[in-house]
Amino acid sequence: MLGVLIPCVQVAVMARMSLARKLALGSLGTTVVGGGAGYVMYKQRLKDNKALSAEEFNAAQSKEKMSAALAWVRKATADPASASSGPGLELFRYTTCPYCGKAKAFLDYYGIPHEAIEVEPMFKSEIAPSQYKKVPQMRFGGDSGSWLVDSDLIVDTLAEQVGAASQLRDPDVQKWRSWARESLVRHLTININKSLASAWQGYSYIDAFDTIPLANKLFLKVVGAPVMYMVATKITFPKLVKAGELKESDDWRSVLHQQIERYVAEAKISSGKPFHGGSKPDLADLDVYGVFQSVRGHEIYDDFLQNTSIGPWMARMDKLTGKLDGQ
Numbered sequence: 001m002l003g004v005l006i007p008c009v010q011v012a013v014m015a016r017m018s019l020a021r022k023l024a025l026g027s028l029g030t031t032v033v034g035g036g037a038g039y040v041m042y043k044q045r046l047k048d049n050k051a052l053s054a055e056e057f058n059a060a061q062s063k064e065k066m067s068a069a070l071a072w073v074r075k076a077t078a079d080p081a082s083a084s085s086g087p088g089l090e091l092f093r094y095t096t097c098p099y100c101g102k103a104k105a106f107l108d109y110y111g112i113p114h115e116a117i118e119v120e121p122m123f124k125s126e127i128a129p130s131q132y133k134k135v136p137q138m139r140f141g142g143d144s145g146s147w148l149v150d151s152d153l154i155v156d157t158l159a160e161q162v163g164a165a166s167q168l169r170d171p172d173v174q175k176w177r178s179w180a181r182e183s184l185v186r187h188l189t190i191n192i193n194k195s196l197a198s199a200w201q202g203y204s205y206i207d208a209f210d211t212i213p214l215a216n217k218l219f220l221k222v223v224g225a226p227v228m229y230m231v232a233t234k235i236t237f238p239k240l241v242k243a244g245e246l247k248e249s250d251d252w253r254s255v256l257h258q259q260i261e262r263y264v265a266e267a268k269i270s271s272g273k274p275f276h277g278g279s280k281p282d283l284a285d286l287d288v289y290g291v292f293q294s295v296r297g298h299e300i301y302d303d304f305l306q307n308t309s310i311g312p313w314m315a316r317m318d319k320l321t322g323k324l325d326g327q
């Protein structure tokens with residue numbers, strides 16, 4: 001609320017100033033107020049989000065319901081015609097969440113029928129019935145159904161059902177999965193939130209969702225963009241420096257390009273192999289692709305398609321996950 005009210009005050013004060021001063025003061029005011037209010041909320045959310053682990057939550061689900069749901073996943077992938085009589089699978093996600101992208105890429109690639117439900121990030125009412133507070137979350141069987149949460153636990157559990165279990169023990173697949181989840185997510189985060197304008201653009205995706213009220217959309221941008229800017233520059237960036245993945249003086253965009261080229265080179269995609277997995281994508285390809293999808297539509301996505309050699313792989317992945325069919 002505070003973050004929405006104060007910009008209205010700013011507008012009145014700024015009416016007499018030059019355009020340049022208005023812009024400078026406006027963005028400073030939005031950063032300070034939105035960022036300040038948002039940072040308090042952010043700290044509280046971190047606490048709430050940690051209250052229950054994904055493992056504890058998954059373990060508390062009905063074993064019978066879960067094994068029936070997993071049997072349906074096995075049947076649906078082996079015999080797609082049988083899938084319509086299933087329990088109904090919902091994937092609760094934020095479009096811009098890289099972990100949600102991993103779960104979505106898996107479901108799309110294996111053709112597991114599901115409904116993707118956009119969670120409104122401020123109040124998260126869509127996942128209110130669940131005690132676990134982060135996304136992605138999967139629910140089989142509607143209101144009285146059972147939940148499976150956390151992208152790695154979702155992919156690992158479903159991989160066992162679709163004949164990809166051996167990949168979970170392949171060190172090279174696991175190496176790239178953890179690169180996607182840790183390095184790639186962080187490099188994208190700092191690049192996307194490098195400036196307030198870029199962080200704001202990162203929130204523009206919500207404009208496409210009629211389910212999210214206008215006031216929430218504005219609130220999310222005014223509060224969310226400065227928070228993401230602060231998190232990226234004050235938390236994520238120092239973590240990357242500490243991990244030796246970036247130097248203080250480096251250009252963040254060039255380092256992102258180098259990271260992407262590492263995947264292309266080491267997965268041998270540049271030397272004619274279509275995927276890390278060979279002729280078909282494996283779990284490494286799916287996780288990497290899923291993380292990339294969280295920034296699809298942002299300027300950065302077009303930038304790395306143009307300025308690295310990931311493009312042909314991305315196009316092949318788009319085709320196999322049905323992205324080109326408008327999903």
Ligand SMILES: N[C@@H](CCC(=O)N[C@@H](CS)C(=O)NCC(=O)O)C(=O)O
Pocket residue numbers: 045049094096097098099100121133134135136149150151152
């Ligand atoms: N380890 C989890 C991480 C999930 C996660 O951090 N999701 C973020 C969105 S990208 C989230 O839900 N944050 C809590 C919030 O928005 O309140 C996974 O892989 O699923």
